[in-house]
Amino acid sequence: MWKTSFVVLQLLLLGSSVSFIVVDGLRRDEYPPHFVFGASTSAYQVEGAADEDGRKPSIWDSFAHAGNANMYEGNGDIACDQYHKYKEDVELMAKMGLDAYRFSISWSRLIPDGKGPINQKGLQYYNNLINELISHGIQPHVTLYHWDLPQTLEDEYGGWINQKIVRDFTAYADVCFREFGDRVKHWTTVNEGNVFAQGGYDIGFLPPQHCSSPSIFNCSKGNSSTEPYLVTHNMLLAHASAARLYRNKYQDKQHGFIGFNLLTYGFVPLTNTSEDIIAAQRAQDFFLGWYLNPLIFGDYPEIMKKNVGSRLPTFTKSESNLLKGSMGFLGINFYFSFYVKDNPKTLNIKDRDYLADMAVELTAYTTNDTATEEFPIVPWTLQGLVDSLKNIYGDFPIYIHENGMQTHRNSSLEDWKRVNYLNEYIGSVLDMLRNGHDIRGYFVWSFMDVFELLGGFETTYGLYYIDLKDPTLRRQPKLSSLWYSNFLNNRTMDPMVAIQMEKNSPLLINNNNKNNSLLRNAI
Numbered sequence: 092m093w094k095t096s097f098v099v100l101q102l103l104l105l106g107s108s109v110s111f112i113v114v115d116g117l118r119r120d121e122y123p124p125h126f127v128f129g130a131s132t133s134a135y136q137v138e139g140a141a142d143e144d145g146r147k148p149s150i151w152d153s154f155a156h157a158g159n160a161n162m163y164e165g166n167g168d169i170a171c172d173q174y175h176k177y178k179e180d181v182e183l184m185a186k187m188g189l190d191a192y193r194f195s196i197s198w199s200r201l202i203p204d205g206k207g208p209i210n211q212k213g214l215q216y217y218n219n220l221i222n223e224l225i226s227h228g229i230q231p232h233v234t235l236y237h238w239d240l241p242q243t244l245e246d247e248y249g250g251w252i253n254q255k256i257v258r259d260f261t262a263y264a265d266v267c268f269r270e271f272g273d274r275v276k277h278w279t280t281v282n283e284g285n286v287f288a289q290g291g292y293d294i295g296f297l298p299p300q301h302c303s304s305p306s307i308f309n310c311s312k313g314n315s316s317t318e319p320y321l322v323t324h325n326m327l328l329a330h331a332s333a334a335r336l337y338r339n340k341y342q343d344k345q346h347g348f349i350g351f352n353l354l355t356y357g358f359v360p361l362t363n364t365s366e367d368i369i370a371a372q373r374a375q376d377f378f379l380g381w382y383l384n385p386l387i388f389g390d391y392p393e394i395m396k397k398n399v400g401s402r403l404p405t406f407t408k409s410e411s412n413l414l415k416g417s418m419g420f421l422g423i424n425f426y427f428s429f430y431v432k433d434n435p436k437t438l439n440i441k442d443r444d445y446l447a448d449m450a451v452e453l454t455a456y457t458t459n460d461t462a463t464e465e466f467p468i469v470p471w472t473l474q475g476l477v478d479s480l481k482n483i484y485g486d487f488p489i490y491i492h493e494n495g496m497q498t499h500r501n502s503s504l505e506d507w508k509r510v511n512y513l514n515e516y517i518g519s520v521l522d523m524l525r526n527g528h529d530i531r532g533y534f535v536w537s538f539m540d541v542f543e544l545l546g547g548f549e550t551t552y553g554l555y556y557i558d559l560k561d562p563t564l565r566r567q568p569k570l571s572s573l574w575y576s577n578f579l580n581n582r583t584m585d586p587m588v589a590i591q592m593e594k595n596s597p598l599l600i601n602n603n604n605k606n607n608s609l610l611r612n613a614i
Contacts (some may be wrong), residue, residue, distance in 0.1 A: 129191030188579035205241035355427030357472025470519030
């Protein structure tokens with residue numbers, strides 16, 4: 092496993108305290124010149140201004156205001172208020188040294204009813220944000236759909252379970268390509284389509300909270316046996332339709348790229364038995380092949396056809412041809428891995444859902460030093476996944492769109508474990524590049540603490556801490572932001588090179604915690 096070390100020094104000067112962070116070993120200039128480093132967010136999680144300037148509710152607004160499936164409290168009405176503070180945020184990105192910022196467009200801010208008139212205030216906001224990024228030398232990487240379908244379309248015809256969505260999504264994409272495509276070169280149609288279909292239409296812990304009864308999430312509607320497959324089918328067709336539109340109408344002038352994004356995992360057989368080895372491949376087919384097989388080969392994996400049967404929609408020949416080659420790059424989000432055990436008994440369940448169709452048991456992959464709320468640092472599982480994708484689907488461009496570690500909101504700003512996590516995974520990307528993989532960029536999730544879908548404001552991934560008790564929502568750099576900035580600015584050649592933190596800024600969220608200190612031994 093790729094390893095490197097980093098050293099921290101704290102200097103006490105007369106009259107003031109100034110802290111420094113230095114890194115030894117990992118160098119930005121070891122990566123190809125075209126390789127981009129960035130950070131990610133999404134519209135509902137950062138923008139706020141939920142009912143301002145013509146924006147209308149999305150299914151995520153409705154989900155949050157209905158109680159987030161009783162998992163946590165809060166909503167994105169204000170979030171990080173990036174709608175009003177985008178200039179401040181872009182300045183922080185520039186000072187950090189980001190090459191790119193990945194964000195999403197709120198469909199219901201740009202086209203409030205999902206179709207029809209454009210909201211000029213929403214159009215102006217995204218033009219302003221994109222222009223601000225470019226003026227600071229930062230590439231905008233734009234996601235068209237990050238789980239926030241306009242509520243109007245959900246109410247009118249059921250949203251993603253209805254094939255009418257293909258037409259409306261394509262029209263929405265057309266507006267975005269036309270209005271922003273002269274400056275945006277990297278488009279992702281859908282974020283984590285696989286998780287949106289599973290969580291929103293099978294299990295019911297994501298918007299729009301569809302699932303069959305009985306369920307611990309008390310869904311008011313849905314059919315877990317069929318809807319995940321319908322939603323995926325329509326997302327794939329919507330992506331392919333938007334990609335064809337871009338190729339035919341815009342690409343010759345705009346020279347951009349259209350990709351799709353999936354949440355990925357490493358799948359590790361629980362034992363070395365043939366049953367568990369085959370089960371691990373089956374899990375990958377259900378989680379990833381579900382999308383990649385149609386996008387590369389034009390049809391679903393054979394094991395899905397066998398296990399799902401007539402509940403799995405079919406593609407016409409023209410749809411299959413439309414899908415093949417429609418993915419200019421794959422965006423992968425990666426956080427952790429699973430042990431996989433064969434479990435054929437679930438195939439005997441009446442009215443099986445997506446998870447039962449997979450016929451496996453999944454257990455979170457952990458290590459001896461993994462704390463309860465932390466992700467294990469196992470970059471070799473990411474490397475194994477990327478190797479597997481290349482072996483099955485061939486060579487295609489990849490962007491690591493999200494990678495990061497969660498902590499509790501009340502943790503210290505000295506997020507050493509996040510620094511270690513990022514250091515290991517960024518280092519593993521260099522190994523993958525040297526092994527011939529076509530990886531084009533790496534984005535940290537997230538640029539700042541956002542309204543997290545699985546934890547609201549209770550869990551955080553940000554490089555910047557957002558003080559929710561401060562009316563200005565002050566952004567405070569964490570240790571990880573300083574480490575990332577140091578790396579991005581090539582201040583890693585000499586272990587004594589340092590960057591200065593904001594003078595007299597508090598290092599801790601809880602300043603009474605005497606166990607937190609920057610003065611630590613080198614890792």
